[in-house]
Amino acid sequence: MVRTGPSLTGGVRPRRADQAGPMLRKTGRALNKPGISKHSIFTNKSADIFAYSADPLDATKLVRTSRDGTRRKGRVVGGKFKAT
Numbered sequence: 001m002v003r004t005g006p007s008l009t010g011g012v013r014p015r016r017a018d019q020a021g022p023m024l025r026k027t028g029r030a031l032n033k034p035g036i037s038k039h040s041i042f043t044n045k046s047a048d049i050f051a052y053s054a055d056p057l058d059a060t061k062l063v064r065t066s067r068d069g070t071r072r073k074g075r076v077v078g079g080k081f082k083a084t
Contacts, residue, residue, distance in 0.1 A: 042067040050081075 016022065042049060047067065055061040055073055064072045064081055074083040 052081075 051065045053063050055063050061073050061075055072083045074081050
């Protein structure tokens, strides 16, 4: 995990369940199962969120899946997905 927001100042303590040890155990259990639930990625407010996976027929391409299940093949060009 990588923090992308501003650094936390003193006085803020994460919950015990959010500390490194418990989070590592939770992550290990989640990664033990194959795949990720569609409901854990897409919510009611996820119109601009996509799931990306490698194309099994062409390793140089990605498959972008949207919330409604639409799949598009493409590549990442300049940091943005371009459908082909």
